[in-house]
Amino acid sequence: MAEQNDQIPIYIMGKRYDVPSSLTIMKAMEYAGYTLIRGVGCRGGFCGACSTVYRIQDDPKLYFGLACQTVVKPNMYLGQIPFFPAKRATYDITELQAQATTLFQIYPEILRCLGCGTCTKACPQELNVKNYMAAAMRGDIAMVANLSFDCIMCGLCAARCPAEEPQYNIAILARRLYGRYLAPRSEHLQQRVDEIQQGMFDQKLAELKATDEQSLIALYKARLIEE
Ligand code: SF4
Numbered sequence: 001m002a003e004q005n006d007q008i009p010i011y012i013m014g015k016r017y018d019v020p021s022s023l024t025i026m027k028a029m030e031y032a033g034y035t036l037i038r039g040v041g042c043r044g045g046f047c048g049a050c051s052t053v054y055r056i057q058d059d060p061k062l063y064f065g066l067a068c069q070t071v072v073k074p075n076m077y078l079g080q081i082p083f084f085p086a087k088r089a090t091y092d093i094t095e096l097q098a099q100a101t102t103l104f105q106i107y108p109e110i111l112r113c114l115g116c117g118t119c120t121k122a123c124p125q126e127l128n129v130k131n132y133m134a135a136a137m138r139g140d141i142a143m144v145a146n147l148s149f150d151c152i153m154c155g156l157c158a159a160r161c162p163a164e165e166p167q168y169n170i171a172i173l174a175r176r177l178y179g180r181y182l183a184p185r186s187e188h189l190q191q192r193v194d195e196i197q198q199g200m201f202d203q204k205l206a207e208l209k210a211t212d213e214q215s216l217i218a219l220y221k222a223r224l225i226e227e
């Protein structure tokens, strides 16, 4: 039977299970009978809860992936990392200044980075973690924010780091500083907020709230869309 032929062996906590080859690691674990309570969140590659380390039989390389996004391979030996502890500083972003010393004061270990690149190899988002850490060492907050924009806080970089860096927590500090203090402000946005606060749209909103559903649908379909 085609379906039977499509079964492949994988190893979860060292125990063999035969699972359909089309499944993601997460679905294969559920197929094997596991009820996932930790190590699962969005199921869509965004939350970083399902970090997985794996090896393939007879292949010495260590692989990294998200269980909800990675399709199983034959003879895959899985190690789930639902949480990896790393230093997480507490701060009030409104009391900080967007300058290099802020990064170094809150995370002095930044300067311990060896530039080995192990973190980059581990990142399931294919971020150049080494480079954003190098930017952090230079105190370049905007560059750290830019290079780490797609970080999902999975912790795999920290799990592999020989210098014990909390890369993703350093990166989110940089993104917070950038967002609050450095990102260019949109004049149009501010203008529209002012207009809303002055009540320019109050009457129109009241009219919309009093409009029946069919008329709202017609209005929605007829709306102007900027090219
Ligand atoms: S693994 Fe650690 S020491 Fe190596 S480049 Fe990344 S942050 Fe630096």
Ligand code: SF4
Pocket (backbone or CB within 6 Å): 048, 122, 123, 124, 125, 126, 127, 129, 150, 151, 152, 153, 154, 155, 156, 157, 158, 167, 168
């Ligand atoms: S930078 Fe680190 S925490 Fe962020 S997605 Fe990559 S491996 Fe995960």
Ligand code: FES
Pocket (backbone or CB within 6 Å): 039, 040, 041, 042, 043, 044, 045, 046, 047, 048, 049, 050, 066, 067, 068, 069
């Ligand atoms: S469950 Fe959220 S990234 Fe996999």
